[in-house]
Amino acid sequence: MSNIESRVLMMLIASALMGFVGCASVQAPHGYLPDASGEQEDVYGGWITLEYSAGNSVETADGEFIAFRDSSVYVLTEFRLIRIPSKDVRKANVEIYSKNTLMFALWTVAGTASTATQGWYSLISAPLWLLTGIPSTVSESMDGRLERENPSTSWWLSASKFSRFPQGIPKGIDPDNLVLKKHRYE
Secondary structure (H helix, E strand, O other): OOOOHHHHHHHHHHHHHHHHOOOOOOOOOOOOOOOOOHOOOOOOOEEEEEEEEEEOEEEEEEEEEEEOOOOEEEEEOOOOOEEHHHHHHHEEEEEEEOOOOHHHHHHHHHHHHHHHHHHHHHHHHHHHHHHHHHHHHHHHHHHEEEEEEEHHOOOOOOOOOOOOOOOOOOOOOOOOOOOOOOOHHH
């Protein structure tokens, strides 16, 4: 392979890697979210990350999405259950299941690098790997996630189907006795 081909290939690989920097990262702890096939069977709520107004400051909270009821969002953090008025939420992110973003990114980089053996044809095949691999990786990183700035009540009602209690915390359940998934701490 000539020096020019090597430089072009290295630039293409560097571009691919920089493109992956923009992929959405997972906020949930490793092992908390089920894979896509197990999402329907998981009895726990999705992982929610909130940015909200608290007086004159902006706070963040993350944990299991327990419920949306009476214009409030209930989040089970590592330490306790908190209630946040939905009108104070500036940004909400609910993650529903785990993704294979890293695998998509690695396949794209490996496929692009493999074109080094193709000589001048790599000038065609490397960009094709990047043109298909980068959008696929970005799409995978955004799958299984609901995000909204200044979410409305209708958005909360729609997102609540991914909470532990989609119809609100049932009577007879003491919210203070709720616990996160055990493997949350593994």
